Amino acid sequence: MEQEAERLYELLKKDTNCKSLLSKALTPERVKELKAKKTKFNGTLADCIRSGCENTDSGVGVYASDPEAYTTFAPLLDAVIKDYHKVDTLNHPNPDFGDVDKLDFGDLDPSGNVIVSTRVRVGRSHDSYGFPPVISKEDRVDMEKKTVAALAKLDGELKGTYHPLTGMSKETQTQLTEDHFLFNNSDRFLEAAGGYKDWPTGRGIYFNNNKTFLVWVNEEDHLRFISMQKGGNLKEVYVRLVKAIRALETSGLSFAKRDGLGYLTFCPSNLGTTLCVSVHIKIPKLAASPDFKAFCDKLNIQARGIHGEHTESVGGVYDISNKRRLGLTEIQAIQEMRKGVEAVIAEEKKLA
Ligand code: ADP
Ligand code: CIR
Numbered sequence: 001m002e003q004e005a006e007r008l009y010e011l012l013k014k015d016t017n018c019k020s021l022l023s024k025a026l027t028p029e030r031v032k033e034l035k036a037k038k039t040k041f042n043g044t045l046a047d048c049i050r051s052g053c054e055n056t057d058s059g060v061g062v063y064a065s066d067p068e069a070y071t072t073f074a075p076l077l078d079a080v081i082k083d084y085h086k087v088d089t090l091n092h093p094n095p096d097f098g099d100v101d102k103l104d105f106g107d108l109d110p111s112g113n114v115i116v117s118t119r120v121r122v123g124r125s126h127d128s129y130g131f132p133p134v135i136s137k138e139d140r141v142d143m144e145k146k147t148v149a150a151l152a153k154l155d156g157e158l159k160g161t162y163h164p165l166t167g168m169s170k171e172t173q174t175q176l177t178e179d180h181f182l183f184n185n186s187d188r189f190l191e192a193a194g195g196y197k198d199w200p201t202g203r204g205i206y207f208n209n210n211k212t213f214l215v216w217v218n219e220e221d222h223l224r225f226i227s228m229q230k231g232g233n234l235k236e237v238y239v240r241l242v243k244a245i246r247a248l249e250t251s252g253l254s255f256a257k258r259d260g261l262g263y264l265t266f267c268p269s270n271l272g273t274t275l276c277v278s279v280h281i282k283i284p285k286l287a288a289s290p291d292f293k294a295f296c297d298k299l300n301i302q303a304r305g306i307h308g309e310h311t312e313s314v315g316g317v318y319d320i321s322n323k324r325r326l327g328l329t330e331i332q333a334i335q336e337m338r339k340g341v342e343a344v345i346a347e348e349k350k351l352a
Contacts, residue, residue: 001035001038001044001046002035002036004044004046005031005034005035005044005045005046005049006031006035008046008049008050008053008054009026009031009049009053011053011054011056012026012049012052012053012056012061015056018056018057020052020057020058020059020060020061021059021060021061021062021080021083021084022049022052022053022058022060022061022062022080023052023056023061024079024083025062025076025079025080025083026049026076030075031045033075034072034073034075034076037072037073038072039065039066039068039069039071039072039130039134040068041066041067041068041129041130041134041135042130042134043064043065043066043068043069043072043130043131043133044065045073045076047063047065047069047133047134047193048062048063048064048069048073048076048077048133049061049062049076050133050192050193050194051063051189051190051192051193054192055188055189055192058189060080060084060267060268060269061080062076062077062080062267063131063132063133063193063266063267063268064077064131064264064265064266064267064268065130065131065133065134066129066130066131066133066134066135067125067127067130067131067258067264069131070258070261070264070268070271071258077268078090080268081261081268081271081326084268084269085269085272085324085325085326085327087326087327089260090260090261090326091260091327092260092261092262092272092273092326092327093262093327093328093329094329095262095263095273095329095330096329096330096331097242097245097329097330097331098329098330098331098334100238100239100242100243103235103238105234105235105335105338106233106234106235107231107232107233107234107235108232108233108234108279108338108341108342108345109231109232109345110232112231112232113282114232114281114282114283114345114348115232115279115280115281115282115341116230116231116279116280116281116282116317117180117229117230117231117279117280118228118229118231118232118233118234118237118277118278118279118280119180119226119227119228119277119278119279120226120227120228120238120241120275120276120277120278120334121224121225121226121241121275121276122224122241122245122263122273122274122276123220123221123223123224123263123266123270123274124221124222124223124224124225124248124253124255124256124263125221125222125223125255125263125264125265125266126143126146126147126222126223126253126254126255126256127254127255127256127257128254129143129222131222132190132194132195132196132197132266133193133194134194135197137197137198137201137202140198140201140202140218141201141202143202143222144164144202144203144217144218147215147217147222147253148162148204148206148217149252150248150251150252150253151206151215151248153247153251154244154247154248154251157208157212157213157240157243158208158213158240158243158244158247159209160206160207160208160209160213160214161206161207162204162205162206162217163204163205163206163207164200164203164204165200165203165204165205166200166201166203166204168200176205179211180228180306181205181207181211181214182205182216183205183216183220185199185200187220190220193266195220195266202217202218203217203218203219204218205217211228212227212228212229212237212240213225213226213227213240213241213244214228220265220266221265221266221270225241225244225245225248226241227240227241227244232341234277234279234337234338238277238334242330261326262274262326269325270325271325271326272325272326272327273325273326273328273329273330274325275322275325275330275333275334276322276325277321277322277333277334277337278319278320278321278322279319279320279321279341280306280317280318280319281317281318281319281320281341281344281345282316282317283316283318283320283344283345283348284316285348285351285352286344286347286348286351287303287316287318289351295343295344295347296320296340296344299336299340299343299344300322300323300324300336300340301320301321301322301323301336301337301340301341301344302321302322302323303318303319303320304318304319304321305318305319306318306319320340320341320344321337322334322336322337322340
């Protein structure tokens with residue numbers, strides 16, 4: 001165990017050009033302090049750093065082995081979290097989704113010409129199971145069963161069906177992925193962290209009839225709750241997600257949380273609110289301007305391609321999403337994104 005951490009650390013050090021947050025935070029002192037520690041889920045330092053040491057082009061480079069890793073390996077993980085989320089102290093507020101009956105926003109694109117679709121997602125982890133590096137096949141299947149039993153209690157607009165990946169045809173999987181609903185196993189960073197062990201066992205997707213509410217089971221996180229629809233009605237999308245979170249939090253599931261860090265996720269880049277709001281938006285003019293990145297940075301939003309992280313834009317349509325997930329409440333994150341999207345639309349109009 002200690003040798004494995006040392007072996008991985010050597011790999012990391014060998015790449016003198018490595019710029020990941022891991023390479024900044026993993027000092028020889030921290031390796032020495034943490035290499036022999038183990039969480040109650042049997043998670044080790046090696047489990048946390050494997051992906052970043054084997055992939056020195058990582059941006060972050062760390063995954064938590066399990067919920068307790070955020071305590072056991074805090075000297076390393078806290079440093080990475082502060083760096084990634086640009087905060088000096090870890091004092092994430094209590095969850096606050098706002099008063100959903102009194103939201104002061106609705107459709108961000110009443111013309112229907114600019115925003116193609118809107119999506120809001122959160123990640124949740126069961127507090128009694130480890131993350132991919134340490135979880136066994138049996139435990140993953142057990143966790144899937146508990147999740148599916150809770151999902152079966154959803155009703156109204158959230159009522160849907162669970163579709164396990166095991167037994168799902170390749171064609172169905174490809175179609176659901178191309179339509180932006182389903183995940184796949186093509187992320188080498190996640191793979192190196194153990195994210196695809198025993199694939200596809202224990203993985204699946206739940207969705208309602210019109211695919212406006214979806215749950216990913218055992219993709220990167222134990223759970224991802226997703227609300228999405230065509231157009232720019234952020235209010236409808238957000239309110240649906242909040243209803244789902246409230247229903248699932250009272251359905252017998254218990255989610256991992258820690259004071260000051262909020263909800264815990266596999267990747268430290270996602271913890272806190274875990275909220276990611278995105279719009280697919282047609283902004284050919286703004287995107288072509290040299291100031292595009294600076295414009296987004298100022299608003300705490302980011303642009304990427306429409307097939308998710310590490311992909312390119314197609315036909316001038318960009319995926320714009322919020323950047324900050326830690327150190328602010330859910331409703332503050334939504335409002336920050338709303339203002340950002342409004343500014344993006346106004347700027348595109350100015351340039352037209
Ligand atoms: P996450 O961080 O939630 O995993 P990604 O950016 O990796 O999100 O995207 C996951 C999937 O969701 C991809 O297929 C992506 O195209 C899709 N997606 C993200 N935002 C939107 C949106 N606003 N409309 C439609 N699909 C979206
Ligand atoms: C990296 O460090 O670049 C990868 N491990 C991805 C980090 C952030 N993305 C994610 O969690 N999806």
